[in-house]
Amino acid sequence: MTAANHDARLVEYALGTLPADERAELERELGTRLQAELRATREALTALSSSLPLQPPPSALRERLLASVHGPARFSPFIDRLARLIDVAAERARELLASLEHPGTWLASPGANIHLVHLVGGPACAGADVGFVRVTAGTTFPHHRHLGEEHVLVLQGGYCDSDGSHVGTGDHADMPADSAHEFTADPGQDLIYAVVVHGVEIPGFDMDAVLPRRG
Template identity: 35%
Template sequence: MSDQNNRLTEYALGILDKKTAATLKVEIESSAQSKSALQDIENALILLAKAEQPLTPSEHLRTRIINAVRQETQFSGFIDRLCVFFDLDRKTLENHLTSLNHVSEKTWQIYAFPGTHLYHFDGGPHIAANADCGLVYVEPGQMIAAHRHLGDEWSFVLQGQMKEINGAIYYPGDCIHRPAGSVHALQSVGAKPLVFAAVLIEGLEFVAE
């Protein structure tokens, strides 16, 4: 199930921490789609609580569940390119991509920057030993502040839209190279969270405003 549906379910059950619940409440109140999804989840939970025997979900709910499960393969069109990007075999890469089904503290570095979550893993043998490889998840509207790259960085957009401070916007399938010494900031724009793959050499340092 998608991370958003998981969060809505946890919200409906009242098991989110106060900070996350408050943030999600604002998102729900500003999105008719999220309100509808939450209502469906709450209705399903009520039916489950009252049921004395297995239930057959409504066609609408069944479709929503099926679409959520399909999140596991939402990046299937990029897998071959990502295998080259990270120098990893298909199975290993697909295992890493499943982490996007549920962004949690078990596997992710949560709130590395405001609204930004990081998932780290090792690249293949042809990736530089000092490279930091992984996935970056930036919630809509959030930014990664201006920073300088100490080495080269490659980013591959998988979902959402990445807007640079120079106004350039990158979309799923775009691959961006930033050379050592380059300075930039980026923002997640659009309705969906920004998700991109990254290979970062030598790290980065934030630039004082």
């Protein structure tokens, strides 16, 4: 594979327009290097978008880009990673991601501008609370303590953690047991993430209403 083809596939992977079979092939080829190369590719795309004159892409690529920006296909790059995170089959992960486009999927929570989707994970998630969380852009998720480990996969947007770190789209974040923090969703786009958490305390919240069902 030439360097140009490699770079082109990384760009389409980052944009969510790479076909599933090519995505899987690229994941096998890059292995543990994939996330680092994707992060560099996204940074390069951001820089290019502000420095180059706009030119229309080829029609076939344009159609794929539009399909990836609007509708359930935009979450397709996360199918395999979500399946591993919540221990379900890839097809089930695909269905769950597609459902995020429907407003009726989301349930209100006691927190202002915070909505939830409750899920049942696979055997590896037994005893954990599993689901999706949507935090309106610019909203601060209140300070809370993790009773057990938490594992997060960001599907859209990003957030600034109270420790000063930033977590963006495609990043995986872990919180250890007995850790505590708050975070603020980036402006401009709602934050959406998948979560597997082994217990959490949020002062003033009815946790039966906040937590997804246990798997």
